[in-house]
Amino acid sequence: MDGKRAVVLISGGLDSPTVLAYALDHGYKVFPLSFDYSQRHAREVQSSEKICSYYGLELKKITINLRQIGGSALTDDIEVPERGIDSIDGSVPVTYVPARNTIFISLAAAYGEVIKAGTIFIGANAIDYSGYPDCRPEFYNAMEKTLNLGTEYGIESGFKINVPLQYLTKADIVKLGRKLGVPYRLTWSCYNGREKACGRCDSCILRLKGFMEAGDFDDIEYEEYPDFYFQYLKSHGKL
Template sequence: MTKKAVVVLSGGLDSTTCMGIAKSEGFELYPLTFSYGQRHQREIEQAKKIASFFNVTEHRIIDLDFFRQIGGSALTDQSIDVPDDGEDNGIPVTYVPARNMIFLSLASAYAEVIGAEAIFTGVSSVDYSGYPDCRPEFIESMNQTINLATKTGVTNHHLSIKTPLMYLTKGETIRLGTELGVPYDLTTSCYKGGEEACGTCDSCRLRIKGFKEAGQVDPIAYQLPIDWTN
């Protein structure tokens, strides 16, 4: 029987790399994308294109307006500006309260229904150390929780959360994805969601830095000219 994996697919670089990794490991792909009240819908549209590229078995898009209703993050609250100063001030305003915990809980429910044995998510403790829900301690705790709280877990059918990018820098992630043929031209990372990436928000800065570290030119368009040689 073919083994199945749920992939939490945001339309971004990391989650798309996870799709490539899951495919390379022989999993049948079931990406799960959340429309959670984020500032823009571009990542949803890109996720659709990425799912089509990988010819997935099923791609589900879940409407989850809860995060927009409660706000508290620059990604879901229009009254909070997206930072573009590149400063590291601890937990950034782009942190969405409990987002990964909720996403992984819903992904585990979906995995139970379809009989998946793995959930892939693109968190990294190296580049996103400011986010509490990207730490290995959190993933380890969630792994224990879903196997205590699900029928799958208590009937000796283990379900595991896989985080293959946890200890990789963005440059290392890009090099790995390139080897696997990941379509980075279809991905989006910019917090502002324009047709061309702004190049100044924290997510764009990290992406640009990663491609430079990988010795590559990012295939997406930027509003600002980028010198890829340094």
């Protein structure tokens, strides 16, 4: 039974709800977990709540204050950068939150120990992403080994970190999510937590690129669209 119980990290963006739907589709009893870490885009926590409500799941929220550490545009008084799609490369951007996924995975494992859930799902992606070091396969392989060395449950039963979107493009993720019926209208990816998504930060740009390359259209509202997506909408009679 333990092997079919899973903690699913959910942030409310494009990837993690897709992973939640994937876990459900693969027969797991899902225990969603989100974090309010005093992030600039705290609106994503509201999206997590809406998504879990949609699936009839009870969301567990953990509150930690990473602003006490800072060092990121998401947890400090640092401006969120706006750049073109061609400028997003493998370098680590200022929106990287120091050790965030290390902290999240560790807390997910602690929760998993208590509820006897041996699998931890996370929506990390190493193809279309902003260059975060804690999105790489090497990191998750190392973290899984660490959990199985340093926790009682890991020693006795074994933890598995499941990263099903690891090698998918954003377009692949959109296609998978549509197939699984993910309610993308309820999601939120923008690093700026305003009424509408900005359409200019890395997260918005990568999200819109994914929908475009999937031949699909995003369901949420934007303050403005990057030129490539504006032209895409225009060519399909959506403007």
